[in-house]
Amino acid sequence: MNGQMALLNGVKGSLTDITEASSGSVIPVTCKGRAGELTITANTGALFNIPEGKQAARTSLLDCCSNGAVSFEIKQEDLIGGTIVSGTTIQIWYCKHATQSPDRPIRRLLKSAKLVCVTEGAAQHAVRLLREAAAPRKKDTQRRLLIIVNPCSGRGKARHTFTKHVRPILEAAGFHLDVRETQGPGHATDIVKEAELQIFDAVVAVGGDGTIFEILQGYFHGEDWAQRVRAPFCLVPSGSGNALAANCGLWTPETAAIAICKGRTRALDIFSVVQPPSRRYFAFLSIYYGMMANLDHGTDHLRWMGSMRFTLGAIHEVLRHRRYAATVAYMPAAKSTQDSAKMESPTQEHVKHPSPVPSTQHSSSNAEAHSTQLPPEDNVLHSSSNAEARRTQQATEGNGHSSGATPGSCSSAGPSLQLLQALGPEDQLQLSHIAEMHPGWQLLSPRDTSFFAAVNLPMLDFHSSTGPQADFNSGCLDIIYVPNITNRKQGLEWLDQLGKGRHMDGNLTHLKKACAMIIEPYSEGTSLVVDGEAIPYKRVYLEVHPSLCSVIVA
Ligand SMILES: Nc1ncnc2c1ncn2[C@@H]1O[C@H](COP(=O)(O)OP(=O)(O)OP(=O)(O)O)[C@@H](O)[C@H]1O
Missing domain, CATH: 2.30.29 (PH-domain like)
Structure with a gap:
């Protein structure tokens, strides 16, 4: 026959x-x-x-x-x-x-x-x-993956995880594997920058969220970034938090490898994190300030503990019983929907197959695509956990606002920053009067908070959800904040609720949905942490790019 x-x-x-x-x-x-x-x-x-x-x-x-x-x-x-x-x-x-x-x-x-x-x-x-x-x-002869293994993520077992649990599955599925191991911080960005992403079915990180963050910076390199972002990315959980894997339902390395074989993708919002005049990051997960920043970045030295380091860090922070001051301005998401209805995301066509949502997710739909293009330039810096380095950096750059710099025209690759662009030059922006000067923007109140985070995805790790209503492509960040935890007992109870995903019940925790934000931090003894990586401690501007990338999901 x-x-x-x-x-x-x-x-x-x-x-x-x-x-x-x-x-x-x-x-x-x-x-x-x-x-x-x-x-x-x-x-x-x-x-x-x-x-x-x-x-x-x-x-x-x-x-x-x-x-x-x-x-x-x-x-x-x-x-x-x-x-x-x-x-x-x-x-x-x-x-x-x-x-x-x-x-x-x-x-x-x-x-x-x-x-x-x-x-x-x-x-x-x-x-x-x-x-x-x-x-x-x-055809099996055409399947190809770029695999980036971070041997230092989590408890340092990524290499073993890949060889033992991931590689056999991907080979059985017939993928050609281009495997690279990172040599140090920032190397994952360089690998992706130099890669011809169009030939890969996906870019796979065997590591943690920090590795994904570095990979993401590499996507926005070169004039063809809009084509490059078409390659989905995926996290094989081998880090400490593994939030991306948790959100995508990639519960184990094997589950992730199988999901890669099946190739189901889901559109994911990316948000720009801008510090004028020229610094711009691309983030997929969160920005933390205060308690969350400290429990995440402040526990770097406890990496050997795995995700337990976050639990200990959280308890330590609650017992410190501090509030952190920041002026936060935001544009509510619904406004962005009106502003951006006409515009398109570069990957809108490409991401046609919404995948099964992990059952831990709730959906919300507040905004639509509004991204276009700017000429690219590599200006991504790698974070440092070292406070000394941060202070030096601030001294060099000044903690004030660069004269004439316009956050929205930050000269970098990636989609345009339309909402930030409309704010004009930074030195003419009076944050405390933003609502009068720029209709649509609002100030978050109060200025001091016990807990503050803005999240793009619901799960913080495999065990807890910071923003249970956040969603992959909602077009907005969920700002979760607690104005005042009155005493340590209440703090520990709230933490317990957070662990169970019930912290949004009651009226202690507040939620705002924003398509753009500005954070001006004031407090000592904390940092700004984007996707688990510390960025310079100074005013930061954020804008969401709906459905800009896609990720592999279970
Ligand atoms: N060869 C290397 N040596 C030292 N550090 C490295 C090396 N390769 C990558 N790194 C750094 O390791 C850091 C931690 O990686 P990653 O964030 O993936 O793991 P994690 O922090 O354990 O997980 P998560 O972010 O999910 O909590 C990254 O900031 C990255 O810059």
């Missing part, structure tokens, strides 16, 4: 009744064995069935059939691909749902089964069929 037939006949003596199913782009072939059946109907979302013997998945098909075995089935969504074990023996890789509870992302476990073919050619053909059946969008 055809090529598939040759393969199926090539499986030693096991297949007797072979029929072709409907025609389609991939492998519409059904075949039946004496004791079970083998079905590949990738384009209809059907099954890959192989007989199961006494030794279940580890038994060859030949053995299964001669044992008179029952069949078990692998759903197409669970099929990962295949590899040649040796000569004529192939291994089918698939996954199983390990946990499934309504308030947790799905965890997946890797499984495999061996199958013996008569000839080596048949074995190679079988592997190709398996890979195409698992991910019918692309």
Whole structure:
């Protein structure tokens, strides 16, 4: 009959009744064995069935059939691909749902089964069929990933995680892997800057959110940044917080690797973080000031503890019982929707397939796309956790506002900053009168807060959610703040509620949705932290770019 037939006949003596199913782009072939059946109907979302013997998945098909075995089935969504074990023996890789509870992302476990073919050619053909059946969008010869492993993230196990838990899955799916290991802070940015991103199916970080942050800075390099952002990115959780992985439902490294194979993406808002005259970062997660900044960045030396360092840091901060002063101005999200309805995001067309939302997320829709283009320039700086370095930097730059600098025309790559542009030069901007000078802007009150954060995604890590109403592409940041925690007991109770995602209940915690913000920090003993990385301690401007990038989701 055809090529598939040759393969199926090539499986030693096991297949007797072979029929072709409907025609389609991939492998519409059904075949039946004496004791079970083998079905590949990738384009209809059907099954890959192989007989199961006494030794279940580890038994060859030949053995299964001669044992008179029952069949078990692998759903197409669970099929990962295949590899040649040796000569004529192939291994089918698939996954199983390990946990499934309504308030947790799905965890997946890797499984495999061996199958013996008569000839080596048949074995190679079988592997190709398996890979195409698992991910019918692309020929296996064209799949390519840029993998960036940060050996220092989290507890320093990223290298092991990649080799042991991620690489075998991606290879089974037929990806060509360009693997790079970071040599130090900022290296991930350089790797991505130099990469031809268009040839990759995705950029994968094996690390933490800081690695993703560095990768993101590398995306906005060169005139073609609008094309470069089309490559989705993904976090294989190997850091301390792993917020991106938590938000994307990538509960374990294996789950993340399987999600990469399946290639489901979701549009993600990115926000610019601007410090005139020329500094501009691109962020995906959050900006913290005060308590959150301290518990995150202030616990860097406790990296060996994993995510426990954040819990300890939070308790320490609550016991300090401090309030932090800042003038915060923001433009409510609804206004931006009106302003930006006509404009388009560069990736709007590209991100056509919204993926399943992890069940921990709630949706909100407040704003729409409003990004356009500016000529690019590399001006990304890498953060330093060192307070001394920060002070030196401030002394060099001055903590005041650069004369004539306009936050909205910060000369950098990336989409234009329309909302910030409208504010005009920084030295003419009186923050305390912004509402009168610039209709649509508001001041946050009070100036002193016990807790302050603005988040783009709901989950802080795998265990807690800072902004449960935040969403991937809502077009806004959720400003979460607590004006005043009156005593330590109330602080600890509030922390407990935060851990359970119930801190928004009651009236202690406030929420504003903003498409642009300005933060002028005043307090000593804290910092500004963007996506877990400290930035210079001075006034900062933020603007959201709806759906600018896309991320791999479970
Ligand atoms: N080879 C290296 N040596 C030292 N530091 C490195 C190296 N490569 C990357 N880094 C730095 O490691 C820091 C921590 O990485 P990352 O943020 O990914 O892990 P994490 O902080 O443990 O996780 P999370 O951000 O999710 O809490 C980054 O700021 C990055 O600049």
